[in-house]
Amino acid sequence: xxxxxRTTKCQLLVTSLCVMLLGLSxxxxxxxxxxxxxxxxxxxxxxxxxxxRVIHHAAFYFGICLSMTLxxxxxxxxxxxxxxxxxxxxxxxxxxxxxxxGLIPAACWRYTHGTEVENSMMDVYDLVYxxxxxxxxxxxxxxxxxxxxxxxxxxxxxxxxxxxxxxRKTCPSGQxxxxxxxxxxxxxxxxxxxMDFVSMLLGITIGFTVxxxxxxxxxxxxxxxxxxLDRKGKYTLR
Numbered sequence: 001x002x003x004x005x006r007t008t009k010c011q012l013l014v015t016s017l018c019v020m021l022l023g024l025s026x027x028x029x030x031x032x033x034x035x036x037x038x039x040x041x042x043x044x045x046x047x048x049x050x051x052x053r054v055i056h057h058a059a060f061y062f063g064i065c066l067s068m069t070l071x072x073x074x075x076x077x078x079x080x081x082x083x084x085x086x087x088x089x090x091x092x093x094x095x096x097x098x099x100x101x102g103l104i105p106a107a108c109w110r111y112t113h114g115t116e117v118e119n120s121m122m123d124v125y126d127l128v129y130x131x132x133x134x135x136x137x138x139x140x141x142x143x144x145x146x147x148x149x150x151x152x153x154x155x156x157x158x159x160x161x162x163x164x165x166x167x168r169k170t171c172p173s174g175q176x177x178x179x180x181x182x183x184x185x186x187x188x189x190x191x192x193x194x195m196d197f198v199s200m201l202l203g204i205t206i207g208f209t210v211x212x213x214x215x216x217x218x219x220x221x222x223x224x225x226x227x228x229l230d231r232k233g234k235y236t237l238r
Contacts, residue, residue, distance in 0.1 A: 005222040009081045012215040016074040016081070019096075019212055022205045023070030029201065030063025037150050038190065042121050045128060045143055052120035062106065069099045070205070077216055086223050093216040100209045107202050110195070118191040122184050129156060129183075133166050145170045151190065153183035 033039055034056065043056040073095030080088035125147060131140045144166075148154055154171035 005219065005226065008215055008219050008222060012077055012081050012212070012219060015208060015212050015215060016077040019070050019077075019205075019208050020074035022201070022208060023067040023074065025201060026063050026070065026205070027067035029198070030060050030067065033063070033194075034060035041143075041146055041150055042124050045124055047124060047127055049127065050120075050124055052117070052124055055117055055120060062102070066099060066102050066106075069095055069102065070209070073099060073209075073212060077212060080216070080219065084223050086220055089216050089220040089223065093213060093220065096209050096212040096216060100206070100213065103202060103206050103209060107199075107206065110199055110202065114195070117195065118188050121187055121191065125156075125183060125187060129166065132170065141170055145172075148172060148183065151183055151186045153186040156182050156184050 039056060043050070043053045073092055076088050076095060077092035079085070080092050128140055128144050128147070132144050148171050152172075155167040
């Protein structure tokens with residue numbers, strides 16, 4: 001039993017370190033996504049139908065809460081391992097379980113609504129582009145120019161034609177005549193790379209979270225039965 005507990009403690013310490021690094025990675029990714037130029041440009045565009053803004057803020061707060069839960073689980077598990085405390089072990093298990101309950105819906109949403117983020121961002125670009133095409137207001141034109149500069153693209157393929165005037169006014173110099181710089185495609189490719197990284201991070205975190213739950217539960221039972229064995233055969237004479 002002691003040998004098994006020692007092995008579990010070593011594995012749990014390593015797992016806690018990995019979970020803490022994953023928690024910090026998720027916090028960093030959430031912050032970069034929330035404050036990154038590409039994402040804030042689309043989120044800050046003042047359109048009533050800007051559905052991306054809701055996803056943008058929800059993803060940030062969810063990511064921060066998840067990262068804090070993972071870091072707390074790692075700290076509690078490390079402390080429980082050092083002190084062999086049943087209470088700390090149970091709290092660590094609870095934090096792992098709480099993180100797991102958040103990770104599974106996030107992973108399911110990623111795969112069932114995989115194109116919702118990119119569709120919402122491309123819808124925003126479409127609406128801004130069409131407003132500039134119909135009415136070249138300086139406000140929308142500045143927003144469209146900022147998007148073109150951020151994504152290094154120029155305009156889109158429009159069924160209405162007459163896009164040369166819009167692209168000449170809003171595209172960065174040197175990209176007006178570039179072929180294959182369709183902004184809708186650039187936005188889609190950019191988000192695909194970003195979401196693939198998010199999916200990979202979610203998958204790794206789920207794996208370590210499940211392993212942390214198994215180790216903390218095993219450690220709790222090991223401490224419990226070890227303390228019972230230590231008390232067995234001890235009597236007090238009165």
